[in-house]
Amino acid sequence: MSRAILRDSLSVALTVGVYGIAFGAAAVEADLSVLQACVLSLLAFTGASQFAVVGVLGAGGSALSAVTAASLLGIRNSFYGLRMAPILQVRGAKRIAAAQLTIDESTAVSVAQEDKGLSEMRLGFWATGIGVYIFWNLFTLLGALGATALGDPAAWGLDAAVPAAFLGLLWPRLISKSARIVALISIFLCTLLIPFAPAGVPVIACALIPFVFAFVGGRK
Amino acid sequence: MIWTAIIATSFIAFMLKYLGQAVPAAWLENARIQKFALYLPTALLAALVAVQTLGSEKNIVFDARSIGVLVAGVALFFKAPFPVVVILAALTSAGIHQL
Numbered sequence: 001m002s003r004a005i006l007r008d009s010l011s012v013a014l015t016v017g018v019y020g021i022a023f024g025a026a027a028v029e030a031d032l033s034v035l036q037a038c039v040l041s042l043l044a045f046t047g048a049s050q051f052a053v054v055g056v057l058g059a060g061g062s063a064l065s066a067v068t069a070a071s072l073l074g075i076r077n078s079f080y081g082l083r084m085a086p087i088l089q090v091r092g093a094k095r096i097a098a099a100q101l102t103i104d105e106s107t108a109v110s111v112a113q114e115d116k117g118l119s120e121m122r123l124g125f126w127a128t129g130i131g132v133y134i135f136w137n138l139f140t141l142l143g144a145l146g147a148t149a150l151g152d153p154a155a156w157g158l159d160a161a162v163p164a165a166f167l168g169l170l171w172p173r174l175i176s177k178s179a180r181i182v183a184l185i186s187i188f189l190c191t192l193l194i195p196f197a198p199a200g201v202p203v204i205a206c207a208l209i210p211f212v213f214a215f216v217g218g219r220k
Numbered sequence: 221m222i223w224t225a226i227i228a229t230s231f232i233a234f235m236l237k238y239l240g241q242a243v244p245a246a247w248l249e250n251a252r253i254q255k256f257a258l259y260l261p262t263a264l265l266a267a268l269v270a271v272q273t274l275g276s277e278k279n280i281v282f283d284a285r286s287i288g289v290l291v292a293g294v295a296l297f298f299k300a301p302f303p304v305v306v307i308l309a310a311l312t313s314a315g316i317h318q319l
Contacts, residue, residue: 031222039230044229073264081238081242082248156314157288157315157317182262186267194280
């Protein structure tokens, strides 16, 4: 049974790790150095936020709006941590490691083992988290080096690769009608704001949509 | 400026992850907060797609890049895997640049 979990973890780690190539390339396209791309992957280690930083900086946004957009996206990891804490039950250095590895994939694989018991859930979390960490950083380096070697990013279509990567991250979240409505309003509002607000601000403004949805809308 | 953004993003990203592990569960268990957290990434990712596809500084444009993203959407609709989606978008945009 543990073997099956390790196999799941490895396949998730490899698949997600490959996104790292897209991130490394996107970072270079946004004028980050290879070192900067790698440091972001090693320290921040949360894909969507990392894409947000380079996306906003690449569009000419300020450091503040880049950090704000990335941090808003990182809030979901708090909720994953909340879910994982009673399962992992770790303290001290182990808790710091667990926090750093708390991402979409490690949480998802762990929660998927719910019927198999706590130790299997822990195995799923650690194996997936460590696996993704290794591959994500390795492929970030490869993507950044590759994009540097290619030269002019637009000529290779990297300008389209970044929003395509965002779309790929968004797609699995559009499973409910509410999610699709939130996404559509967000696209509409954000596009409308482009001519009026500094780069990065239209993205941050869209955090208001789920806020209104959750706090002003009817009790459900 | 880039280093500032990298260090600040990394620090906040870690603190957000650690917060979830460390705070009493009751703090974040409110139904409205949960709903907000569920839809926040959806809204932000959709906004990022919009800006990166249609924005060029302060102008709304439809260019080679936009067509590349459109192709990515079609690929996702037909359940193409992530690397294929990204490569198709890049190839489309690059191809149009070459015309």
